Amino acid sequence: MTRSADVTAASSPRTGPDSPRPASGPPAPPEPVEADGVKRPRRRREIPYALFLVPGGLLLLAVIIVPFVMNTALSLTEWEGVGTPEFVGLDNYTELARDTEFWASFRHNIAVTLAMAVIPTCIGLVLAAGLFDYIGKRFGPRTAAFLRACIYLPQVLPIAVAGIVWSWILAPEDGALNALLGAVGLEALQQDWLGDPRRALFSVMGVMVWVQIGFPLVIFMSGLQRVDPALYEAAEIDGASWWRRFWHVTIPQIRPEIFVALLWCTIASLKAFAFIYVLTKGGPGGATSVPSYYSFENFFDTTRVGYGAAVATVLALIIIALTVVFLRRQSKGEEG
Amino acid sequence: MATPQAGARRYGPGRYAVLTAYLVLAVMMLVPFAIVLLNAIKTPREYSTNGPLALPEGVYLDGLIDFWQRVDYGEKLLNSVLISGSVAVLAVVLSVLNAYALGIGRVKGRMWILVLFLMANTLPQEALVYPLYYLAKQVGLYDTRLSVIIVFTCIQTAFGTYLLSSVLSGFPREILEAARIDGANRLQVLLRVVVPVSRPTLSVLLVFFFIWTWNEFLIPLVFLVSNETQTVSVALGVLQGQRLMDATMTSASALLGVLPTIAFFVIFQRTLTRGITVGAIK
Known part of the structure; x- marks a missing residue:
């Protein structure tokens, strides 16, 4: 079970309104909960618990289930958003299979997943271990917490705003990055970072890494808190170097957190719409388009609604598959 | 990542190298915020003559006010x-x-x-x-x-x-x-x-x-x-x-977009970094 210590702390009984601190575990004092002194009649006709699910369930039906079914149905039609959709069977999907633009957007998404999931997880792992086991021990937990907060900060930024910040820093003329390169005599490295089709994707990836690193870092640091310190001490006494401890103690111990971070970030990377919209609008010449953006383009720019729905459905299926993997793993963890 | 030498004393000077590396990283994470702040308070003319990296000559808030009113x-x-x-x-x-x-x-x-x-x-x-x-x-x-x-x-x-x-x-x-x-x-x-x-x-x-x-x-x-x-x-x-938008207007808009977030972060810092573990590990 991968429940973190914090959850346990948060859900453990604080003090109920009437019972003065039920000491952890044993039966709570059977003193009456005299909320307002009124003696309640002993009705045992209780509201069924299922009734509590009704408001949430109806909302789920209206906002998620029905629209998702509609989207899937639309993916089997040709429709421009007005008039009646025309049923075309699987035509949209066969067209997708042959659509080079779609496949290109898919390849870009692999790069995006690298930048939003794989790289931040790897860097985050090293950083978390270093902060926890090195900085924290030698400079105190406050230093570690401060550094963690600095690295986490971009995570709180709306992606649209992060995009504005960066597209201005990366601007070809009078952008801060080019100015910085000029100032240190590296004019040769100045680029049109987002406008050059060969570089745009890498620039976008750089921004994503900057935004994303804080997320795995924070997860790993909290995961490390439940690792038995004796393991580290034993390794240290054995003379194991920092790297050896990292490989043989840290990584195996927080494997559940690594898995969760990687999976959540991968799912997020398939929904990279906001980054792309603000930074490049999929350009130049489709060089940074991802399926998430491609479906939006089909819906609202070229109004090929059926086709856009097919793209979105494929995206949804991939994410559902990833979620299933996550749930399987989760339930296995609970048993073992 | 500097590795503490196995033989060295536990609190050798190497630890400052590691700390410096972390500080450099932290600065790199924060630089974009600093650049935004720096340029949001410059006049457009200052920006075009001195570039985005120069320190502002004074605090010029008209750009921010102008943007605030315009949108x-x-x-x-x-x-x-x-x-x-x-x-x-x-x-x-x-x-x-x-x-x-x-x-x-x-x-x-x-x-x-x-x-x-x-x-x-x-x-x-x-x-x-x-x-x-x-x-x-x-x-x-x-x-x-x-x-x-x-x-x-x-x-x-x-x-x-x-x-x-x-x-x-x-x-x-x-x-x-x-x-x-x-x-x-x-x-x-x-x-x-x-x-x-x-x-x-x-x-x-x-x-x-x-x-x-x-x-x-x-x-x-x-x-x-x-x-x-x-x-x-x-x-x-x-x-x-x-x-x-021109450059100073963009930085004004970026600053106004960033500020509420920084405010939340300062207010909820502990909830956020603690709470995310609740959110993710479940």
């Missing part, structure tokens, strides 16, 4: 607060109701219901946005803040239900039993026992729902087309997309 930023802030605040409160309420039935009531088939809720949260909004857009138009909710509130209440509730259900399934049974013996019915148990006891978790959820909704982009972008309804993210994103 009616106060209105955007109000919209964002209204939408995110309503969503946070409503989603916490619905999450509690759902989780009560699933985690404490152990309703039949709860595993499948939970899976459904988690799926609803991870499902890409791309696969919902067009039908939602169409439906909103049909029922006359298109371009209203209410439509966005409804949609995100549902999306956040889906996550909250998943998280809270497992938290509540570990709720101490003795406390529940005691309340039942005293004759409290299910609703009373929920309101007088479960909610007060789980308040810490609920407040973490509240903060998260607020910030997540604040940061949302795709669905607000599609739904909120008129100036009067737009959120901060949407208004800034759309302006950016039109590429009409």
Whole structure:
């Protein structure tokens, strides 16, 4: 079970309104909960618990289930958003299979997943271990917490705003990055970072890494808190170097957190719409388009609604598959 | 990553090399914020002659004020607060109701219901946005803040239900039993026992729902087309997309976009870094 210590702390009984601190575990004092002194009649006709699910369930039906079914149905039609959709069977999907633009957007998404999931997880792992086991021990937990907060900060930024910040820093003329390169005599490295089709994707990836690193870092640091310190001490006494401890103690111990971070970030990377919209609008010449953006383009720019729905459905299926993997793993963890 | 030499004393000078590396990284993470601040208070002329890296000659706030007035930023802030605040409160309420039935009531088939809720949260909004857009138009909710509130209440509730259900399934049974013996019915148990006891978790959820909704982009972008309804993210994103802003105006807009976030971060720093573990590991 991968429940973190914090959850346990948060859900453990604080003090109920009437019972003065039920000491952890044993039966709570059977003193009456005299909320307002009124003696309640002993009705045992209780509201069924299922009734509590009704408001949430109806909302789920209206906002998620029905629209998702509609989207899937639309993916089997040709429709421009007005008039009646025309049923075309699987035509949209066969067209997708042959659509080079779609496949290109898919390849870009692999790069995006690298930048939003794989790289931040790897860097985050090293950083978390270093902060926890090195900085924290030698400079105190406050230093570690401060550094963690600095690295986490971009995570709180709306992606649209992060995009504005960066597209201005990366601007070809009078952008801060080019100015910085000029100032240190590296004019040769100045680029049109987002406008050059060969570089745009890498620039976008750089921004994503900057935004994303804080997320795995924070997860790993909290995961490390439940690792038995004796393991580290034993390794240290054995003379194991920092790297050896990292490989043989840290990584195996927080494997559940690594898995969760990687999976959540991968799912997020398939929904990279906001980054792309603000930074490049999929350009130049489709060089940074991802399926998430491609479906939006089909819906609202070229109004090929059926086709856009097919793209979105494929995206949804991939994410559902990833979620299933996550749930399987989760339930296995609970048993073992 | 410097490796502490095995033979060296535990607190050798190498530790400062590691600390320096971390400080450099922290500075790199913060530099974009500093550059934004630096340039948002420059005059356009200063910017074009001295470039983006020079220190400002003085504090020039007209750019910020000008931008604020031009986009009616106060209105955007109000919209964002209204939408995110309503969503946070409503989603916490619905999450509690759902989780009560699933985690404490152990309703039949709860595993499948939970899976459904988690799926609803991870499902890409791309696969919902067009039908939602169409439906909103049909029922006359298109371009209203209410439509966005409804949609995100549902999306956040889906996550909250998943998280809270497992938290509540570990709720101490003795406390529940005691309340039942005293004759409290299910609703009373929920309101007088479960909610007060789980308040810490609920407040973490509240903060998260607020910030997540604040940061949302795709669905607000599609739904909120008129100036009067737009959120901060949407208004800034759309302006950016039109590429009409000059450099100082862009930095003014970036600063105004960043400031509320920094404020949240300062206020909720501990909740955020602690709470994310609640959110992710579950």
